[in-house]
Amino acid sequence: MPLVPSTTPQPRARRTQAERSAATRARLLDASIGCLIDYGYAGTTTLAVCKRAGVSNGSLLHHYGTRERLLGATLEAVYGRLRGEVVRRLEALPKGDDRIDALVDVLWSAFGAPEFKAILELWLAAASHADLSWSMWPEAQAFDEGNVPLAEALFPEVAARLPDFSTWISLIFQVVQGLGLVNATRPSNVETDALRARTLTLFKAVLRDAFKAEAAPC
Amino acid sequence: MPLVPSTTPQPRARRTQAERSAATRARLLDASIGCLIDYGYAGTTTLAVCKRAGVSNGSLLHHYGTRERLLGATLEAVYGRLRGEVVRRLEALPKGDDRIDALVDVLWSAFGAPEFKAILELWLAAASHADLSWSMWPEAQAFDEGNVPLAEALFPEVAARLPDFSTWISLIFQVVQGLGLVNATRPSNVETDALRARTLTLFKAVLRDAFKAEAAPC
DNA sequence: ATATACAATTAGTCTATACTCATTGTTTAT
DNA sequence: ATAAACAATGAGTATAGACTAATTGTATAT
Numbered sequence: 152m153p154l155v156p157s158t159t160p161q162p163r164a165r166r167t168q169a170e171r172s173a174a175t176r177a178r179l180l181d182a183s184i185g186c187l188i189d190y191g192y193a194g195t196t197t198l199a200v201c202k203r204a205g206v207s208n209g210s211l212l213h214h215y216g217t218r219e220r221l222l223g224a225t226l227e228a229v230y231g232r233l234r235g236e237v238v239r240r241l242e243a244l245p246k247g248d249d250r251i252d253a254l255v256d257v258l259w260s261a262f263g264a265p266e267f268k269a270i271l272e273l274w275l276a277a278a279s280h281a282d283l284s285w286s287m288w289p290e291a292q293a294f295d296e297g298n299v300p301l302a303e304a305l306f307p308e309v310a311a312r313l314p315d316f317s318t319w320i321s322l323i324f325q326v327v328q329g330l331g332l333v334n335a336t337r338p339s340n341v342e343t344d345a346l347r348a349r350t351l352t353l354f355k356a357v358l359r360d361a362f363k364a365e366a367a368p369c
Numbered sequence: 370m371p372l373v374p375s376t377t378p379q380p381r382a383r384r385t386q387a388e389r390s391a392a393t394r395a396r397l398l399d400a401s402i403g404c405l406i407d408y409g410y411a412g413t414t415t416l417a418v419c420k421r422a423g424v425s426n427g428s429l430l431h432h433y434g435t436r437e438r439l440l441g442a443t444l445e446a447v448y449g450r451l452r453g454e455v456v457r458r459l460e461a462l463p464k465g466d467d468r469i470d471a472l473v474d475v476l477w478s479a480f481g482a483p484e485f486k487a488i489l490e491l492w493l494a495a496a497s498h499a500d501l502s503w504s505m506w507p508e509a510q511a512f513d514e515g516n517v518p519l520a521e522a523l524f525p526e527v528a529a530r531l532p533d534f535s536t537w538i539s540l541i542f543q544v545v546q547g548l549g550l551v552n553a554t555r556p557s558n559v560e561t562d563a564l565r566a567r568t569l570t571l572f573k574a575v576l577r578d579a580f581k582a583e584a585a586p587c
Numbered sequence: 588a589t590a591t592a593c594a595a596t597t598a599g600t601c602t603a604t605a606c607t608c609a610t611t612g613t614t615t616a617t
Numbered sequence: 618a619t620a621a622a623c624a625a626t627g628a629g630t631a632t633a634g635a636c637t638a639a640t641t642g643t644a645t646a647t
Contacts, residue, residue, distance in 0.1 A: 168614055168623060175624080191497030193411040196604060207626045209608090214624090218605065268496065274554040275490060279409030285556055318567045325547030325568060326540065332550055333543075336492040338503055349536045350543060357575060385644070389594065414634060425596045427637090432594090436635065 176214055176224075178204040183225040187269035192276045195222070219280070223287060226273045230290040233261045233270075234297070241305060250305050251358045255323065255351060262331030271335055298324065309362045319361065326354050394432055394442075396422040401443040405487035410494045413440070437498075441505060444491045448508040451479045451488075452515070459523060468523050469576045473541065473569060480549030489553055516542065527580045537579060544572055 166174070182204035186195040197218050201208050215221040240257045244250060261267070277283040285291070302320045303310040310316045330347055337343060384392070400422035404413040415436050419426050433439040458475045462468060479485070495501040503509070520538045521528040528534045548565055555561060 165614085171613080171624065189497070191493060192409075193494075194497055197606085198604070208606090209627070210625050212606065213626095216606095268493075271489075271550075272493060274550075275409055275486075275493060276411075278486065278554045279407065279412055315567065315571055318564070318571045321564055321568045322544065322572055325551075326543045327547075328550055329543030329545070329547035332489075332492075332546055336496045346536070346539055349533065350539045353533055353536045354540055357579070361575070389643080393594080415636085416634065426635095427597075428595050430636065434636095 172214070175204075175206055175210060178206060179211055179214065179221065180225055180228045182206075183221060184229050184266060184269045187225065187272045188265050192222075192272040195272075197221070219283060222273060222276070223283065225269070226277075226288055227290045229266050229269050229273075230288070230294055233264070233266060234290065234294045237261050238297075238301065241301060244305075251362055252355050254302070254305060255327070255355050255358070258323065258327045259330070259351060262327045263334055265335075267331045268335040271332065306362065312364070313362075319358070323354075323358070326350075390432070393422070393424055393428060396424060397429055397432065397439065398443055398446045400424075401439060402447055402484060402487045405443065405490045406483050410440075410490040413490075415439070437501060440491060440494070441501065443487070444495075444506055445508045447484050447487050447491075448506070448512055451482070451484060452508065452512045455479050456515075456519065459519060462523075469580055470573050472520070472523060473545070473573050473576070476541065476545045477548070477569060480545045481552050483553075485549045486553040489550065524580065530582070531580075537576070541572075541576070544568075 179200060182200045183195060185203055186199050190199065197211055198208065200221070201211050204211075211221065215224060237257055237260075240260070241254070244253050277285055299317045299320050302323075303316070306316075313319065330350065333343070334347070397418060400418045401413060403421055404417050408417065415429055416426065418439070419429050422429075429439065433442060455475055455478075458478070459472070462471050495503055517535045517538050520541075521534070524534075531537065548568065551561070552565070
């Protein structure tokens with residue numbers, strides 16, 4: 152084994168403590184999300200997360216102290232990613248686009264993603280474990296409360312015209328959430344996929360009709 | 370303690386074996402549903418169910434053999450009850466009623482019920498545990514597949530007129546399911562309750578508009 | 588009446604898992 | 618260079634929960 156120290160730089164370069172921490176934290180959160188998707192809340196054990204992350208058992212506890220705190224951090228992470236993605240894609244929409252179709256599509260890309268199953272698992276866990284109270288998660292609240300402003304920015308004139316605009320936004324979320332729930336929990340097949348596509352198409356038509364400037368009554 | 374044997378009939382009368390079995394089974398299923406609602410899937414341990422049912426540990430295993438089978442039976446039971454209730458209430462509708470509003474209300478009474486949280490827990494558990502496959506549950510499948518025929522019986526002329534009638538039914542279910550999901554997982558307060566009520570009202574209006582006979586184009 | 592099948596109970600076993608702790612390795616401050 | 622702080626490891630503990638098994642109680646046959 153000849154040593155060639157200076158010419159071949161070590162692949163694992165020298166990292167600061169903060170970088171080391173951040174890296175293992177990210178790996179743990181990724182693994183936690185993956186476990187939630189694959190094995191559910193009960194199956195997301197500390198050992199399973201460690202194994203998937205390639206990190207020692209003690210290290211997980213060093214960073215998060217307890218399983219519950221790890222799962223809280225997981226919820227924050229997965230929400231943050233989803234929200235970031237949604238906001239980014241909505242802001243990137245060209246002005247003239249069919250924004251209603253695009254809004255539904257972007258929301259579906261979030262609620263139809265595998266990560267939504269992780270969110271579902273954590274929602275239910277939080278509903279049972281009182282110590283995982285909903286109020287503990289600012290990212291989740293930001294998502295919930297940021298929707299209407301986001302939609303108002305997309306459709307300023309519709310928001311001004313329709314008095315129940317925020318109710319319409321709620322309706323949109325219910326539809327996408329309902330589809331996401333089915334998508335996450337039922338085995339997908341050709342039929343269900345087709346029905347979902349038709350449902351989204353129909354709903355877009357309903358929205359277009361509701362959001363368009365009222366035709367003069369004849 | 371005077372003994373008055375024949376005049377005071379024992380409160381726990383003599384029951385057949387079948388009755389005894391059915392009674393403890395029912396108590397176990399009730400307790401299981403209650404545990405799912407209160408503590409979630411992970412918290413629905415065999416011991417917790419036994420304690421709540423007031424039944425011994427061994428008796429549970431005697432009847433259901435394994436925790437998994439108990440939970441499968443629980444899903445069947447809760448689905449059966451919900452489906453029975455929905456069908457019964459829909460069939461009891463007077464002819465002339467505003468049937469669209471009634472359909473939404475009846476569905477919401479099912480998906481807004483606390484039992485829906487038990488269903489959610491089991492849906493998610495089934496999605497992770499491959500051995501709890503979806504196909505194992507005829508009651509659940511009957512619920513899923515019985516919807517469109519049920520709605521067609523309610524709105525025969527609309528079903529004949531609208532080519533995408535079944536898609537509309539799917540849309541209705543997504544909305545109610547989405548609301549049920551939020552209802553089951555978020556702490557309820559005045560605001561969320563009001564928003565849900567407005568969402569349902571708005572959606573009913575949409576449905577009335579879609580289901581009514583097309584006005585002649587002017 | 589008696590035997591047989593079924594229902595229910597209790598104590599106990601075994602495994603999986605959350606968490607502790609003592610130790611080693613790595614980075615940063617002086 | 619050295620010490621102090623931080624990151625990471627792996628062995629070990631305590632406990633909770635699924636399931637077993639031997640036993641007792643209760644109903645239904647003959």
